[in-house]
Amino acid sequence: MLNAADTAFADKLKRAGIATRPATDHYVTEMRGNYRGLSEVVALPASTEDVSKIVRLCAEDRIGLIPFGGGTGLVAGQVSPNGPAPLILSLERMSAIRATYPEENTLIAEAGATLADIQTAAEKANGLFPLSYASQGSARIGGALSVNSGGLNVLRYGTARDLCLGVEAVLPNGDIFHGLKRLRKDNTGYDLRNLLVGSEGTLGVITAAALKLFPRPAHVATAFVAVPDPAAALRMLSLFREHTGDCVSAFELISAQSFAFLRATFPDIRLPFDETPKWSVLVELGTGPSTDAETLLVETFEKAMEANLASDARLAQSGQQRAEFWAVRETIPEANRKIGAIASHDIALPLGEVPAFLAKAGEALPALFPMRINAFGHLGDGNLHYNIFPPEGESREAYRDKAPLVTRHIHDLAVARGGTFSAEHGVGRAKIADLERYGDPAKRAAMRAIKQALDPKGIMNPGALFKS
Amino acid sequence: MLNAADTAFADKLKRAGIATRPATDHYVTEMRGNYRGLSEVVALPASTEDVSKIVRLCAEDRIGLIPFGGGTGLVAGQVSPNGPAPLILSLERMSAIRATYPEENTLIAEAGATLADIQTAAEKANGLFPLSYASQGSARIGGALSVNSGGLNVLRYGTARDLCLGVEAVLPNGDIFHGLKRLRKDNTGYDLRNLLVGSEGTLGVITAAALKLFPRPAHVATAFVAVPDPAAALRMLSLFREHTGDCVSAFELISAQSFAFLRATFPDIRLPFDETPKWSVLVELGTGPSTDAETLLVETFEKAMEANLASDARLAQSGQQRAEFWAVRETIPEANRKIGAIASHDIALPLGEVPAFLAKAGEALPALFPMRINAFGHLGDGNLHYNIFPPEGESREAYRDKAPLVTRHIHDLAVARGGTFSAEHGVGRAKIADLERYGDPAKRAAMRAIKQALDPKGIMNPGALFKS
Numbered sequence: 001m002l003n004a005a006d007t008a009f010a011d012k013l014k015r016a017g018i019a020t021r022p023a024t025d026h027y028v029t030e031m032r033g034n035y036r037g038l039s040e041v042v043a044l045p046a047s048t049e050d051v052s053k054i055v056r057l058c059a060e061d062r063i064g065l066i067p068f069g070g071g072t073g074l075v076a077g078q079v080s081p082n083g084p085a086p087l088i089l090s091l092e093r094m095s096a097i098r099a100t101y102p103e104e105n106t107l108i109a110e111a112g113a114t115l116a117d118i119q120t121a122a123e124k125a126n127g128l129f130p131l132s133y134a135s136q137g138s139a140r141i142g143g144a145l146s147v148n149s150g151g152l153n154v155l156r157y158g159t160a161r162d163l164c165l166g167v168e169a170v171l172p173n174g175d176i177f178h179g180l181k182r183l184r185k186d187n188t189g190y191d192l193r194n195l196l197v198g199s200e201g202t203l204g205v206i207t208a209a210a211l212k213l214f215p216r217p218a219h220v221a222t223a224f225v226a227v228p229d230p231a232a233a234l235r236m237l238s239l240f241r242e243h244t245g246d247c248v249s250a251f252e253l254i255s256a257q258s259f260a261f262l263r264a265t266f267p268d269i270r271l272p273f274d275e276t277p278k279w280s281v282l283v284e285l286g287t288g289p290s291t292d293a294e295t296l297l298v299e300t301f302e303k304a305m306e307a308n309l310a311s312d313a314r315l316a317q318s319g320q321q322r323a324e325f326w327a328v329r330e331t332i333p334e335a336n337r338k339i340g341a342i343a344s345h346d347i348a349l350p351l352g353e354v355p356a357f358l359a360k361a362g363e364a365l366p367a368l369f370p371m372r373i374n375a376f377g378h379l380g381d382g383n384l385h386y387n388i389f390p391p392e393g394e395s396r397e398a399y400r401d402k403a404p405l406v407t408r409h410i411h412d413l414a415v416a417r418g419g420t421f422s423a424e425h426g427v428g429r430a431k432i433a434d435l436e437r438y439g440d441p442a443k444r445a446a447m448r449a450i451k452q453a454l455d456p457k458g459i460m461n462p463g464a465l466f467k468s
Numbered sequence: 469m470l471n472a473a474d475t476a477f478a479d480k481l482k483r484a485g486i487a488t489r490p491a492t493d494h495y496v497t498e499m500r501g502n503y504r505g506l507s508e509v510v511a512l513p514a515s516t517e518d519v520s521k522i523v524r525l526c527a528e529d530r531i532g533l534i535p536f537g538g539g540t541g542l543v544a545g546q547v548s549p550n551g552p553a554p555l556i557l558s559l560e561r562m563s564a565i566r567a568t569y570p571e572e573n574t575l576i577a578e579a580g581a582t583l584a585d586i587q588t589a590a591e592k593a594n595g596l597f598p599l600s601y602a603s604q605g606s607a608r609i610g611g612a613l614s615v616n617s618g619g620l621n622v623l624r625y626g627t628a629r630d631l632c633l634g635v636e637a638v639l640p641n642g643d644i645f646h647g648l649k650r651l652r653k654d655n656t657g658y659d660l661r662n663l664l665v666g667s668e669g670t671l672g673v674i675t676a677a678a679l680k681l682f683p684r685p686a687h688v689a690t691a692f693v694a695v696p697d698p699a700a701a702l703r704m705l706s707l708f709r710e711h712t713g714d715c716v717s718a719f720e721l722i723s724a725q726s727f728a729f730l731r732a733t734f735p736d737i738r739l740p741f742d743e744t745p746k747w748s749v750l751v752e753l754g755t756g757p758s759t760d761a762e763t764l765l766v767e768t769f770e771k772a773m774e775a776n777l778a779s780d781a782r783l784a785q786s787g788q789q790r791a792e793f794w795a796v797r798e799t800i801p802e803a804n805r806k807i808g809a810i811a812s813h814d815i816a817l818p819l820g821e822v823p824a825f826l827a828k829a830g831e832a833l834p835a836l837f838p839m840r841i842n843a844f845g846h847l848g849d850g851n852l853h854y855n856i857f858p859p860e861g862e863s864r865e866a867y868r869d870k871a872p873l874v875t876r877h878i879h880d881l882a883v884a885r886g887g888t889f890s891a892e893h894g895v896g897r898a899k900i901a902d903l904e905r906y907g908d909p910a911k912r913a914a915m916r917a918i919k920q921a922l923d924p925k926g927i928m929n930p931g932a933l934f935k936s
Contacts, residue, residue: 024557057730095732101818101819103702103703103706103817103819103820104818104820105638105706105709105819106818106819119857120865134492136700147655148655148659150653154652154653158630159653161659162630171910171914174506175657175909175910175913176910177595177908177910177911177914178908178910179908179911181818181886181888182818182819182852182886183816183817183850183886183887183888183891184622184849184851185618185622185625185816185846185849185850185851185888185892186816186888186890186891187615187616187666187888187890187891187892187893187894187895188888188889188895188899188902188903188906188907188917189666189903189907189911189912189915189933190663190666190671190911190914190915191616191629191659191662191663191665191666191667192911192914192915194659194662194663195658195662195663195918197658197659198655198657198658198659199659200660203658214714215706215709215710215713215714217713218710218713224898226475234571235571236767238571238683239572241573242683242686242756242757243756243757243758243759244756245683245685245713245715245754245755245756245757245758245759246682246756247756248712248849275580287713288710288711288712288713288714288715289710289711289713290699290711290712290713290759290764290767291713291758291759293551296758298760316655337639346651347653348651348653350569350572350574350649350650350651351569351572351573351574351650351652352569353572378653379873380652381653382651382653383652383653416728418649418650418651419651420649420651420653420654420655420656421656422654422655422656423651423653423654423655424655425655426655426656427655427656427657431656434656435657438656439656439657440587440645440646440647441643442639442643442644442645442646443647443657443658443660444657445643446639446645446658446660446922447658448656448920449921449922450658450918450921452665452921453917453918453920453921454538454914454917454918457598465657
């Protein structure tokens with residue numbers, strides 16, 4: 001039904017004044033190396049009007065297009081291994097910070113701005129843009145919004161969705177939705193912004209966003225805390241939230257396996273504990289100028305000790321040590337890639353279900369075949385990266401065929417406890433079967449109806465979210 | 469195209485096991501007395517399955533239905549003055565708190581639970597449900613979500629939308645959307661929850677919601693602060709957010725006119741200042757156990773004084789005085805009703821545009837005809853209730869025909885500054901013309917396409933949001 005974006009179409013784009021380039025590796029590979037896209041042509045719009053022009057041309061010729069940000073997505077939302085080859089519509093040239101409004105704690109960024117660019121612009125305006133994760137130097141805000149990415153500060157500040165006040169987007173018919181409002185409240189009809197956010201490029205191309213900033217914490221304190229088990233970690237989270245007046249900005253669970261992988265793959269990285277605890281938490285507080293964050297952290301840790309929720313801690317003694325602590329956390333995904341996972345999972349659970357899930361999965365999964373489990377992640381959000389590795393000394397290749405089995409088990413266990421098979425990475429192409437298995441049927445029917453209504457030709461990111 | 473919900477249809481509902489009652493005044497009038505609904509029959513489902521049954525029967529017979537909560541809406545979303553008479557589907561019997569999860573800071577409430585019920589349940593679980601406004605004793609959460617209501621604590625905790633983790637809803641075809649997830653992150657397809665939230669009953673009936681709770685602040689401090697002008701108030705807001713580590717839970721602007729109306733209509737109410745300041749702010753801080761909220765408030769106020777952002781203040785000295793302060797704020801809408809507004813407006817502006825809007829409107833509007841302006845509201849959200857009254861001693865009846873003119877002026881001025889004609893009340897039936905005038909055309913087209921896709925028979929709250 002769709003046609004391929006071939007060199008003839010590239011010529012047509014050029015005649016319409018749109019810059020193009022051939023689709024090099026960057027545009028057709030993804031980080032985990034599981035997919036390779038077929039696309040050959042990249043369009044490089046310089047303006048929202050360019051995007052509109054491209055979408056209209058695609059609609060005319062029934063050519064699929066993939067809105068492309070930093071290429072850091074983990075569910076193959078940005079690469080299409082099946083034809084006809086879609087056009088890559090890269091937002092990289094639209095990376096301006098259009099305006100900052102320091103007195104409002106808002107700014108407007110084009111879709112191609114990286115998270116790091118936006119963080120820097122926020123800092124210049126004496127504000128904080130809290131969306132933060134390992135790939136922030138290359139992840140672009142358009143892509144972040146299209147998958148509603150999360151990261152390290154969701155507990156306090158929310159996901160990409162929560163940080164977005166408004167979007168400008170090109171809809172599948174080429175019309176521009178002018179929704180760049182800097183309003184905290186605007187109840188004027190359907191929430192098209194939140195429909196576009198998280199729709200993974202299947203309903204339109206986000207071209208710019210109005211984003212919330214926050215006051216920068218005056219004081220920050222960071223510690224690694226050893227905990228007896230995940231249940232204790234959760235109770236400690238409650239204690240921290242209550243005792244600090246909800247100043248907890250990060251609460252990351254790390255398993256002993258994470259430290260072992262780091263030691264094996266990054267021998268130079270400095271780990272916080274001499275003797276690796278079975279479970280530990282990286283906790284960070286951000287406070288106003290009149291509250292000493294370190295004192296508050298130490299006081300709260302002492303309360304946790306008294307309640308037998310913690311056994312040991314390392315407080316970052318300097319900005320440099322804080323950076324080292326975070327480097328430990330943020331290097332875990334890289335260590336995982338070096339070890340080579342059989343299967344990676346981005347699950348979330350209701351907070352209260354996390355301990356039971358970890359206990360149950362930790363017991364049931366190794367019964368399937370010998371494996372190492374690395375569970376870590378954003379405990380404050382109930383979001384675990386639950387990854388499965390071959391036994392030490394063995395290669396993942398030998399276990400590749402077992403990936404679907406273990407993934408099925410993990411997703412079944414999570415969903416049975418009210419959890420989800422995709423917390424912050426999205427569905428893309430990699431998890432369509434999961435959406436079909438676990439998605440609410442009424443919701444899936446509504447999704448199909450909405451997709452058909454807004455993109456009747458099916459040109460927007462064909463093959464993502466829905467079977468093509 | 470639709471048929472009326474008449475006694476024959478009521479009989480059909482009864483035969484299907486659904487309780488009904490005649491539509492008394494409560495169901496067909498609204499607070500401001502501007503609309504009277506034609507509905508004659510109220511259906512009283514006791515379960516989500518009942519709601520599904522009712523919707524299916526309505527779909528079969530092409531009968532419109534109005535999901536009905538507490539009847540406190542201010543835009544006639546709940547009353548249909550035009551025929552054919554829709555069925556009122558009241559959620560009042562579905563008012564259970566289905567479960568609370570103290571360790572997760574979540575609870576699940578049925579749509580008919582009032583905000584006050586939910587606040588109480590949260591308190592029992594040692595948590596805070598922050599959605600709070602004058603009508604909280606009768607407003608039900610289903611209605612609150614359907615208009616995405618706001619209120620007094622949005623600055624810190626967000627609107628109804630932001631407090632909702634998941635919904636259960638009956639879609640226009642009678643299917644139940646099982647979306648009651650207690651997850652902080654769940655990126656699995658289109659955000660049907662946020663599409664239903666704010667859709668004012670035109671896409672489905674919300675039957676229950678999973679809601680976020682927060683730690684209860686250990687200490688609360690509340691003060692009235694006199695400010696030189698709205699620009700100073702805004703700079704004081706920034707100063708408070710920064711200096712308190714973002715502990716500001718309310719920041720309400722009140723004009724001298726508000727105090728004058730209170731004095732005239734509620735002579736027994738105790739006002740904070742002997743000499744009424746032209747502008748004042750009701751500010752509230754909520755802190756954790758280790759921070760003294762009063763000291764923090766006084767310190768911050770002193771900084772505001774030094775910066776010439778404040779001239780005087782009254783700190784609530786006790787819980788009782790705090791309640792009195794809030795009674796002042798929350799009685800303003802009642803005072804307004806006693807005075808009798810010519811026209812009421814629920815506008816929001818980008819924060820930075822509030823002072824210019826107030827200056828411009830305060831100059832331009834009285835040039836239209838003699839009037840009194842009462843501007844007050846949630847300054848922290850850029851949300852003003854900007855209401856127009858006749859000159860002292862005159863009746864609003866004499867000015868009724870001027871309402872459209874002044875409303876047009878106010879909405880034009882707000883929208884020209886990037887603002888909105890409806891911040892927290894919604895569109896309902898009262899503001900459809902505004903949506904047509906000010907709404908983004910691409911968004912409106914998308915809204916129509918979505919409505920047609922999900923509710924092809926047009927039975928869900930016919931006449932709301934769209935011209936019937």
